Amino acid sequence: MIPELSNPSVCMRDPQRVEEILQSMVKAGSNTVQVIADFDMTLTRFAYKGKRCPTCHNILDNSNLISNECREELKVLLDTYYPIEIDSARSIAEKLPLMVEWWTKAHKILVQQKIRKDLLATAVRDSDAMLREGYQLLFDHLHEHSIPLLIFSAGIGDILEEVIRQAGVFHSNVKVFSNYMDFDESGLLKAFKGELIHIYNKREGALLNTGHFEELRTRPNVLLLGDSLGDLTMADGVQDMENILKIGFLNDKVEERKQSYLDSFDIVLVQDETLEVPNAIMLYLTGNK
Ligand SMILES: Nc1ccn([C@@H]2O[C@H](COP(=O)(O)O)[C@@H](O)[C@H]2O)c(=O)n1
Numbered sequence: 001m002i003p004e005l006s007n008p009s010v011c012m013r014d015p016q017r018v019e020e021i022l023q024s025m026v027k028a029g030s031n032t033v034q035v036i037a038d039f040d041m042t043l044t045r046f047a048y049k050g051k052r053c054p055t056c057h058n059i060l061d062n063s064n065l066i067s068n069e070c071r072e073e074l075k076v077l078l079d080t081y082y083p084i085e086i087d088s089a090r091s092i093a094e095k096l097p098l099m100v101e102w103w104t105k106a107h108k109i110l111v112q113q114k115i116r117k118d119l120l121a122t123a124v125r126d127s128d129a130m131l132r133e134g135y136q137l138l139f140d141h142l143h144e145h146s147i148p149l150l151i152f153s154a155g156i157g158d159i160l161e162e163v164i165r166q167a168g169v170f171h172s173n174v175k176v177f178s179n180y181m182d183f184d185e186s187g188l189l190k191a192f193k194g195e196l197i198h199i200y201n202k203r204e205g206a207l208l209n210t211g212h213f214e215e216l217r218t219r220p221n222v223l224l225l226g227d228s229l230g231d232l233t234m235a236d237g238v239q240d241m242e243n244i245l246k247i248g249f250l251n252d253k254v255e256e257r258k259q260s261y262l263d264s265f266d267i268v269l270v271q272d273e274t275l276e277v278p279n280a281i282m283l284y285l286t287g288n289k
């Protein structure tokens with residue numbers, strides 16, 4: 001049906017079920033579809049030429065907006081908590097308080113640095129952050145077809161927006177739920193706004209934004225893109241959902257995590273740095289292929 005579903009990176013627990021969901025979505029029409037995507041390591045690359053690409057947080061960690069001492073502290077946190085984030089031997093319940101601990105400690109350190117708002121764009125420009133290959137087609141195609149794209153990220157909203165702005169794809173159909181920085185009147189970081197979003201409370205984040213999902217009530221068919229099992233709850237605010245197709249990028253610790261990803265996502269993309277498969281699905285749903 002979609003040749004890209006035979007790519008070597010594609011794994012599916014139940015290809016028949018994927019076909020049924022796609023057919024049902026095509027029948028309903030692309031004007032009933034919305035896309036909900038995670039950002040770090042989903043819309044952005046996990047690695048390029050063998051080197052890890054940064055998350056929103058890492059863009060700051062690696063920048064000169066923070067002191068060397070702070071960089072060291074953030075690195076210790078990353079080295080402590082990232083292995084926990086991807087540890088398949090621990091349950092989400094066990095990991096959740098540790099993830100809260102990670103985000104809380106990191107944000108506290110960042111706030112102490114009095115980061116300047118006007119320097120964020122330079123930090124992004126100087127970083128190694130990269131959207132996945134095929135991003136232009138995905139963003140532009142969704143925009144051309146007026147399909148809403150919600151980017152739901154436990155990263156840093158201000159950085160995320162800058163990444164997509166600099167890539168020229170922050171179109172009017174894009175909405176972002178994330179952790180936003182709060183600056184004082186002189187433009188120095190003083191706090192993070194609102195409720196913290198970490199990788200395991202996206203359901204709560206979604207339910208705090210019922211207004212957004214209410215507006216999209218006529219779009220009960222969802223294409224979900226994520227790289228963490230926590231991303232599976234990003235669509236929990238969608239009202240009267242009819243179909244959901246869940247695509248998961250499995251970037252790291254592939255063998256240990258493959259089975260749980262296959263059990264949870266409809267399509268698993270193993271170490272695939274491109275958006276080729278989501279794009280092929282998008283084109284199929286909009287009748288362009
Ligand atoms: N201090 C931190 C905290 C989290 N991260 C990474 O951010 C990712 C979350 O962002 P999403 O867009 O994927 O929701 C998460 O996977 C963490 O690894 C970080 O780098 N530093």
Ligand SMILES: [Mg+2]
Nearest residue numbers: 038040041227
């Ligand atoms: Mg992610």
